[in-house]
Amino acid sequence: MVGTASFVKSLGNSVKKVSESKSSSWWYNHHMRAASRAISERIPLVDLVVEVRDARIPISSEYRQLINFPSSSRNIIVLNKMDLASRSKTKEWMAYFKELNYTTFAVNSHNKDSIKEFLNFLQGKIRELKRSTHSSNNIHTTTTVMVVGIPNVGKSAFSNSLHQIGRITAAEKGKLKHATVTPHPGETKNITSFKIASNPNIYILDTPGILPPEILDDELCSKLALTGAIADSLIDQSDLANYFLSILNSSDEYTKWEKFSTMEDDHGGSIMNDHTQDCVVQAVRGALFQELAAFKGNLEDEKDMVQLIEAQCTTLRTVFNVSSDSFGDDNGIFSAKLVNLYRTGRLGHYTLDCLPTTCGS
Structure with missing residues (x-):
């Protein structure tokens, strides 16, 4: 679905001028550059990478930095904000990614049932991963999951919801640590860890949203x-x-x-x-x-x-x-x-x- 050409061109020119001139303190600033390096260094060390995309733009919200890390059984694409996208189109996109052998899951981060369903799926995926890597003797070892994506696809809301649903004991309720969630892109500045499950322990790493230095299209x-x-x-x-x-x-x-x-x-x-x-x-x-x-x-x-x-x-x-x-x-x-x-x-x-x-x- 595309808009009228003149409006697309006007918006495109506005965005490109900012990215090309590097005149904005927001666009690929030192926070984004530092976070980009930190994420690249940590991706090879985590057990799973969850790439959060916007269900309204399943391709346009791709996290380009993962190009350097080929898709594998350790990568999961989450189509967040499914409640804002066309339901029929989301089903078509899910089928499309499945044909390409991507592991894909659609969620609404503000819906408890949706998050519970994903958490159950994630735990099953981790058990499968441990079996495939002959780690059954270490079933209680900690698993780390890095959440990545471009700004404002809902990574922090997604991480917070997983953390809330995944709490195990009442004692943990008073010790919650939340990711920053706002409607403004670029609010998350650091990589933050959240526990979402026990037996085995699962931690997710919420990361800042990163855009490429330039977007020309x-x-x-x-x-x-x-x-x-x-x-x-x-x-x-x-x-x-x-x-x-x-x-x-x-x-x-x-x-x-x-x-x-x-x-x-x-x-x-x-x-x-x-x-x-x-x-x-x-x-x-x-x-x-x-x-x-x-x-x-x-x-x-x-x-x-x-x-x-x-x-x-x-x-x-x-x-x-x-x-x-x-x-x-x-x-x-x-x-x-x-x-x-x-x-x-x-x-x-x-x-x-x-x-x-x-x-x-």
Whole structure:
């Protein structure tokens, strides 16, 4: 799934300028460089490597540093944020990775049952690994699992959830050590150890998110920016909003929102200012349905798509109760609200990467 070419190019140029100029203190700073070296040194020493990817971008969120460590039975790909991706597409991606002999598991780090299922799977994988390496006599030895990935794929939330579910005794509850979890990429600065199981002991190493020093592909830049892998401070939020709308308009998600298009707006402005309120989200869905249902142009035509998005933005500013002010920041406020609703799954579930067998078809 790709967005309108002009928006992809605009986002791509913004990201590439930052990465190429090295002007940002966030982009591949000394923390990322040091962490990158530390991770490379430790990967050969751990028992398993869990690569966390974003289920919305299963290929685009690949951790490039693992290219230096060929895939093997000791590597597991975890497609996190499965609750934000298309369920059918996630199943297709799982089947695709299975054909390539990758060990893959889809999770929602904020769902206890999902994490319990993965922990059971991980323990089985470790037992299998010990049998295959003739380590049955050392079944009680400690196993280390390194969790790696690019920024903001949910590594720390994943590690914390495993730690919470894997607690063995009540005495451990008062001694929990948490990874830093925020919606902002690049918050984890050091490699941190968490115990997730006993008999045998299993420790996971939560690592900082690492991006390559440069990203040259416009589409890849756009997907990483929209899903939050790149700091929002480096990106024009209106470009992100336009890119998301081009993706929404090319999907059939809006067809589910017809019932919201006839709802009357009986809410005050103070409520409408809070874009996370259900009534606001429903109003946004209804407005988008009306704009798309009334659209008579050709979505395959770049100019028609741009005109539709301009009309949608005008309507949504009213829904969000955002109007031009003396500072002229209405675009930034409106765009940030819209992007937030996308990232939290309130405006549908999208898988942005298409399978190699279907790309271009």
